[in-house]
Amino acid sequence: MSQLTAGRNVKGRLSKFTKDYAIVVAILLLMVVFTFASDYFLTYRNIRNIFMQTVSVAIVCIGQAMIVTTGEFDLSLGQNVCLTSAVMAYLIKFAGFNPWIAILCAILVGAMVGLSNGLLIAYAGIPCFIVTLGFQMIARGSAKIITNASPIAGMPEEIKWIGRGFIGGNEYGFPVSVLIMLGLFLLFMFITQRTKFGRSLYAIGGNKEAAYFAGINVKGHRAVIYTIAGALCGISAVILVTRLDSAALTNGNLYEFDAMIACILGGISLAGGRGKIIQALFGAIFLMLFFNGMTMLNVNPFVQDVLKGVVMIGAVALDVVRNRRR
Amino acid sequence: MADNILELKNITKVFPGVKALDRVSVSIQRGTVHALVGENGAGKSTLIKVLAGIYHPEEGEVFLDGVKVDLRTPYESQQKGISVVHQELKMSETLSVAENVFLGNLMYKGRIVDWKGMRKRAAEMLRELGVPMDVTVAVERLSVAQKQMVEICKAINRNCKVLIMDEPSATLTEKEQTLMFNTIRKLKEDGVTIIYISHRMEEIFDLSDNVSVLRDGAHIATLPVANVTRDELVSMMVGRAVAHDYPRSGKTPGEVVLEARNIKRKGVLNNISFQLHRGEVLGVAGLVGAGRTELARAVLGIDRIDAGEILLHGKPVRIDSFRKAIGLGLSLVPEDRKSQGLVQIATVSRNICMVNMDAVSHGFVMDAARERQVSQEYVEKMDISTPNVETEAQYLSGGNQQKVVIAKWLLEDSDIVILDEPTRGIDVGAKSEIHRLIVGLVDQGKSVLMISSELPEIVGMSDRVLVIHEGCLVGELKRGEATPERIMSLCV
Numbered sequence: 001m002s003q004l005t006a007g008r009n010v011k012g013r014l015s016k017f018t019k020d021y022a023i024v025v026a027i028l029l030l031m032v033v034f035t036f037a038s039d040y041f042l043t044y045r046n047i048r049n050i051f052m053q054t055v056s057v058a059i060v061c062i063g064q065a066m067i068v069t070t071g072e073f074d075l076s077l078g079q080n081v082c083l084t085s086a087v088m089a090y091l092i093k094f095a096g097f098n099p100w101i102a103i104l105c106a107i108l109v110g111a112m113v114g115l116s117n118g119l120l121i122a123y124a125g126i127p128c129f130i131v132t133l134g135f136q137m138i139a140r141g142s143a144k145i146i147t148n149a150s151p152i153a154g155m156p157e158e159i160k161w162i163g164r165g166f167i168g169g170n171e172y173g174f175p176v177s178v179l180i181m182l183g184l185f186l187l188f189m190f191i192t193q194r195t196k197f198g199r200s201l202y203a204i205g206g207n208k209e210a211a212y213f214a215g216i217n218v219k220g221h222r223a224v225i226y227t228i229a230g231a232l233c234g235i236s237a238v239i240l241v242t243r244l245d246s247a248a249l250t251n252g253n254l255y256e257f258d259a260m261i262a263c264i265l266g267g268i269s270l271a272g273g274r275g276k277i278i279q280a281l282f283g284a285i286f287l288m289l290f291f292n293g294m295t296m297l298n299v300n301p302f303v304q305d306v307l308k309g310v311v312m313i314g315a316v317a318l319d320v321v322r323n324r325r326r
Numbered sequence: 327m328a329d330n331i332l333e334l335k336n337i338t339k340v341f342p343g344v345k346a347l348d349r350v351s352v353s354i355q356r357g358t359v360h361a362l363v364g365e366n367g368a369g370k371s372t373l374i375k376v377l378a379g380i381y382h383p384e385e386g387e388v389f390l391d392g393v394k395v396d397l398r399t400p401y402e403s404q405q406k407g408i409s410v411v412h413q414e415l416k417m418s419e420t421l422s423v424a425e426n427v428f429l430g431n432l433m434y435k436g437r438i439v440d441w442k443g444m445r446k447r448a449a450e451m452l453r454e455l456g457v458p459m460d461v462t463v464a465v466e467r468l469s470v471a472q473k474q475m476v477e478i479c480k481a482i483n484r485n486c487k488v489l490i491m492d493e494p495s496a497t498l499t500e501k502e503q504t505l506m507f508n509t510i511r512k513l514k515e516d517g518v519t520i521i522y523i524s525h526r527m528e529e530i531f532d533l534s535d536n537v538s539v540l541r542d543g544a545h546i547a548t549l550p551v552a553n554v555t556r557d558e559l560v561s562m563m564v565g566r567a568v569a570h571d572y573p574r575s576g577k578t579p580g581e582v583v584l585e586a587r588n589i590k591r592k593g594v595l596n597n598i599s600f601q602l603h604r605g606e607v608l609g610v611a612g613l614v615g616a617g618r619t620e621l622a623r624a625v626l627g628i629d630r631i632d633a634g635e636i637l638l639h640g641k642p643v644r645i646d647s648f649r650k651a652i653g654l655g656l657s658l659v660p661e662d663r664k665s666q667g668l669v670q671i672a673t674v675s676r677n678i679c680m681v682n683m684d685a686v687s688h689g690f691v692m693d694a695a696r697e698r699q700v701s702q703e704y705v706e707k708m709d710i711s712t713p714n715v716e717t718e719a720q721y722l723s724g725g726n727q728q729k730v731v732i733a734k735w736l737l738e739d740s741d742i743v744i745l746d747e748p749t750r751g752i753d754v755g756a757k758s759e760i761h762r763l764i765v766g767l768v769d770q771g772k773s774v775l776m777i778s779s780e781l782p783e784i785v786g787m788s789d790r791v792l793v794i795h796e797g798c799l800v801g802e803l804k805r806g807e808a809t810p811e812r813i814m815s816l817c818v
Binding site: 197199200206213214216 | 648652658660665666667668669671672679680681683687690691692694734
């Protein structure tokens with residue numbers, strides 16, 4: 001009898017796991033397909049490349065995932081990356097800042113943009129759609145002003161390793177940027193899953209009113225996550241600028257949407273209160289694999305954009321169907 | 327032989343955990359004003375919603391003009407001649423008066439919408455009702471009374487035979503009421519049957535021909551108002567016998583722990599003062615909308631107060647947020663369990679530990695094992711029926727959900743517990759368990775402020791009862807003095 005219930009329990013857990021991590025299965029399937037389709041796909045070099053390209057958007061995903069967990073979203077994240085890239089590059093190239101101070105400033109600027117978003121959304125009560133769309137334009141405009149709309153290239157050697165360095169040699173080493181990303185994911189998984197702060201986020205996402213009536217500082221928490229998301233944009237920018245060796249207006253372009261798609265693909269509920277940050281990472285990896293594979297198979301890039309749209313709507317449709325079944 | 331326009335036979339409507347209507351049979355005579363009375367939660371609104379096609383009864387039949395009808399949607403009800411003027415008016419605020427009157431029922435001249443004709447007709451109708459107004463202004467600019475008139479017009483325009491009015495007078499000034507009553511009499515002359523819901527006895531005796539009393543979802547009586555007195559009606563509404571025995575605390579209330587002095591909030595609370603003692607259950611009675619919940623919110627710092635002060639253990643305190651109130655040892659089991667009390671998609675365990683996270687964490691870090699263990703303790707202690715503590719709260723029954731809400735405040739160990747409608751929509755068994763929990767709190771020396779619309783509960787549980795009416799404290803009754811009849815007569 002007890003064995004029977006234990007068996008059912010394992011089965012139940014397994015079905016819950018496959019439901020929550022369907023994306024992992026999808027990633028594996030995708031890898032199998034591309035491995036057969038291209039000889040070059042399953043090489044350490046290519047996989048490493050895919051991961052390194054995923055890093056900047058994946059770091060933005062952490063912030064977006066936390067915001068989505070509370071039932072909202074941030075449309076300014078991509079342009080925040082663009083702005084902070086510009087700030088960092090400008091301070092180093094034209095203001096003679098020590099690169100490390102410039103990096104710190106970039107992260108602070110990112111956090112300030114996030115804080116402004118958060119205060120206006122949580123305390124002034126303006127919908128997140130309006131505020132973050134506004135800051136998308138403000139950040140983009142500011143980046144244009146700072147860079148005069150032309151790329152700032154040529155970063156000092158002492159910081160290049162952040163985006164391009166490998167631990168254990170260039171040939172088969174492990175990328176530093178991927179390590180930073182994994183570190184950030186571990187940190188924020190811990191924060192969201194194991195701390196009071198994380199508990200409060202899920203409570204707010206599940207029901208803002210009930211969270212308020214449980215004495216949770218709903219406004220404060222909402223302002224803080226936008227700020228964290230902003231600071232993460234700064235970190236993402238640092239890695240992007242050092243990898244590309246340039247701050248251009250294309251930096252971070254559409255990251256906010258890629259991050260949303262990653263959250264959705266990963267299975268984080270747009271309604272809030274459900275889902276784990278790690279799922280967004282899997283979502284981001286899936287996206288990158290998908291497009292890397294497409295490029296390798298010489299699929300027309302314009303068609304790839306169309307497919308991106310299809311994938312997103314498909315994922316949301318899946319989310320809707322799943323919620324309906326509940 | 328009476329000529330009945332509407333006959334309800336054995337209408338039963340069940341909601342999870344409660345029987346909102348229990349085999350209700352009522353006949354409404356053609357061309358009369360028929361009053362429907364009962365306490366909050368007696369089933370009046372449910373009955374109206376059945377007639378409006380919003381709720382579908384599990385059992386029973388409705389006959390309109392002797393023909394059995396199936397009211398599946400509001401549209402069908404309206405088509406068949408039953409219109410409702412709801413308490414909370416649902417109108418297209420930005421559209422004009424004429425547009426609202428003809429909403430969904432436009433007049434045409436050939437294939438073209440006849441605005442001119444509609445404006446003319448709407449103006450005529452309003453004049454006939456004795457409330458001429460400019461039919462081109464947007465509805466949002468009208469007073470509540472005027473809006474009601476527009477709603478009535480809309481109903482008449484749809485050839486309504488039965489007009490149901492849900493507490494139309496609740497928010498009107500005296501002058502507006504007189505106007506409204508004249509309109510009702512006028513409609514009656516024109517042969518419209520009116521079902522009228524009100525808490526105000528004067529109105530019922532003034533306006534209506536017959537009255538039906540509902541109590542706890544059951545039909546108690548229907549009789550001509552001429553054959554009944556006000557007192558008889560009140561006692562029918564509250565019922566004579568107290569439904570079940572209420573548990574009692576052995577303690578006698580001690581010193582004053584919470585005191586409110588002259589609390590004012592414009593338009594909501596008018597100069598309310600009260601004292602809550604240690605080990606006491608202080609009941610707050612009154613009709614829905616009288617200001618009971620608002621009083622709790624004001625005391626807890628959820629709503630700002632315009633004047634007055636609050637004293638805790640004799641010392642004045644400024645409570646400007648609910649979080650601060652919690653810090654001072656106050657708590658609230660809110661009125662709406664589903665939307666305010668619980669995070670439905672969170673587990674039982676997370677809900678229980680939501681307020682006092684400190685009890686299950688080390689610094690910032692949660693102790694998951696401790697969280698489960700503590701929740702398990704409360705689940706066992708309070709006899710919460712759930713598969714396990716990892717079940718989402720939404721899958722629990724109403725009574726068990728309410729126990730989870732109470733559990734989180736037990737874990738927080740608040741000194742003063744404010745409960746707003748703690749047993750609304752909960753079945754009898756869970757109800758008495760919650761009553762025992764309340765007594766348990768008092769036994770521990772905590773103080774309870776309990777808002778309830780259920781008079782037997784208020785009378786059975788409270789050491790003292792405050793009666794609130796239209797934002798004013800209209801009575802304070804000691805145990806023994808407080809009877810359902812007495813409270814009811816204070817709040818109507």
